[in-house]
Amino acid sequence: MINQVEYHPRLSQNDLHEFCKRNGIQLEAWSPLMQGQLLDNDILHEIARKHNKSVAQIILRWDLQNEVVTIPKSTKEHRIIENANVFDFELTNEEMDVIHGLNQNLRVGPDPDNFDF
Numbered sequence: 001m002i003n004q005v006e007y008h009p010r011l012s013q014n015d016l017h018e019f020c021k022r023n024g025i026q027l028e029a030w031s032p033l034m035q036g037q038l039l040d041n042d043i044l045h046e047i048a049r050k051h052n053k054s055v056a057q058i059i060l061r062w063d064l065q066n067e068v069v070t071i072p073k074s075t076k077e078h079r080i081i082e083n084a085n086v087f088d089f090e091l092t093n094e095e096m097d098v099i100h101g102l103n104q105n106l107r108v109g110p111d112p113d114n115f116d117f
């Protein structure tokens with residue numbers, strides 16, 4: 001089973017992710033780049049600089065190391081290639097924690113708890 005939800009460093013869905021792990025459900029991220037709104041974050045830029053990667057790649061690598069399937073969207077070929085190029089480096093535990101620290105339970109999409117279905 002897969003649960004596809006909004007997931008990015010400003011919305012790290014800790015309780016939901018723990019629930020999914022306990023129940024054999026794979027978490028999958030939509031809007032993993034917060035629809036572009038995280039790409040100018042200073043903390044992510046600093047981590048990206050250390051790894052010689054882009055901020056998008058840092059976020060997508062954070063997803064993978066959190067065992068979250070991720071589906072970024074881009075209309076540009078060079079960014080689609082960039083977004084797939086995240087398997088040749090590893091974030092440290094400290095960097096993972098720093099990125100987790102960005103969580104503000106902030107959504108760019110609709111909240112399923114308050115949605116007019």
Ligand SMILES: NC(=O)c1ccc[n+]([C@@H]2O[C@H](COP(=O)([O-])OP(=O)(O)OC[C@H]3O[C@@H](n4cnc5c(N)ncnc54)[C@H](OP(=O)(O)O)[C@@H]3O)[C@@H](O)[C@H]2O)c1
Pocket residue numbers: 029030031032033034035036039054056057071072073074075076079080082083109110
């Ligand atoms: N948003 C929703 O409500 C929703 C719901 C369910 C599923 N999904 C699916 O989730 C996927 C992604 O979600 P999303 O489109 O909402 O947001 P997203 O993937 O978080 O962000 C997409 C935005 O980031 C830009 N971008 C992508 N890669 C980049 C890079 N390497 N560097 C700089 N900018 C980059 C894209 O611009 P360019 O195109 O100009 O590169 C686009 O503006 C889509 O496939 C969508 O179908 C979305």
